[in-house]
Structure formats: C-alpha cells, structure tokens
Amino acid sequence: MAEDPRKVGERPVPPPFMWGCPECARLLLRLGRQWAAAEGCFWEQLQLARHIAAAHPDDVPPQHINGCDLCPYYARCKDEAALIWAQHRARDLFMPPSIARLI
Ligand SMILES: [Zn+2]
Numbered sequence: 001m002a003e004d005p006r007k008v009g010e011r012p013v014p015p016p017f018m019w020g021c022p023e024c025a026r027l028l029l030r031l032g033r034q035w036a037a038a039e040g041c042f043w044e045q046l047q048l049a050r051h052i053a054a055a056h057p058d059d060v061p062p063q064h065i066n067g068c069d070l071c072p073y074y075a076r077c078k079d080e081a082a083l084i085w086a087q088h089r090a091r092d093l094f095m096p097p098s099i100a101r102l103i
C-alpha cells in the first residue's frame with residue numbers, strides 16, 4: 001500500500017492492553033518508526049494485526065456494523081476467514097480510520 005501518511009490522518013491512541021504487552025509495544029514502536037518511511041509500513045501493519053488476533057482474541061473489536069465493505073464478506077466465509085477477519089478488525093486499534101478497513 002502506498003498511502004501517504006500525511007493524508008490518511010492520525011493513528012488512534014492504542015488501547016492500554018497493547019502497552020501492557022511487550023510484543024504489542026515492540027510492534028507498535030516499529031510501526032511508528034516505519035510510518036513515514038518511503039517504503040511504507042505494510043509489513044509492520046500485518047505483523048501487528050496478526051499478533052493481536054493470535055495473542056489477544058478477546059480484545060479484537062466486534063464486527064463493524066456500518067460502512068465496512070469487508071466484514072459482511074468475511075462473515076460469509078465463516079471458518080476459513082476467521083483469522084483474517086480478526087486481523088481486519090484489529091487494524092482499527094492502531095490504524096487511522098480512513099485506511100484501517102481497507103484490508
Ligand atoms: Zn500483544
């Protein structure tokens with residue numbers, strides 16, 4: 001993704017559980033460092049979403065109820081998409097709303 005960090009808006013303040021977890025904190029700091037880098041931070045986003053879905057399933061936000069194109073799709077796929085769906089929802093926790101739901 002080649003989004004311009006200056007145009008997508010602010011990243012949200014991560015919830016407290018993320019700062020209480022060394023792995024979340026490490027990945028958040030890496031994302032922060034890469035945020036404005038020319039090569040982007042796509043990999044860092046994926047890593048963090050993957051970690052949250054795997055390590056903090058209870059903290060993954062619920063299905064987006066409006067304005068999300070992907071949640072209805074993932075919901076239809078059932079089990080095969082469960083993990084990808086959780087990663088999609090976890091992006092809300094650390095990505096600006098304008099781009100959090102793109103994948
Ligand atoms: Zn964590």
Ligand SMILES: [Zn+2]
Pocket residue numbers: 063064068069070071088089101
């Ligand atoms: Zn969604």
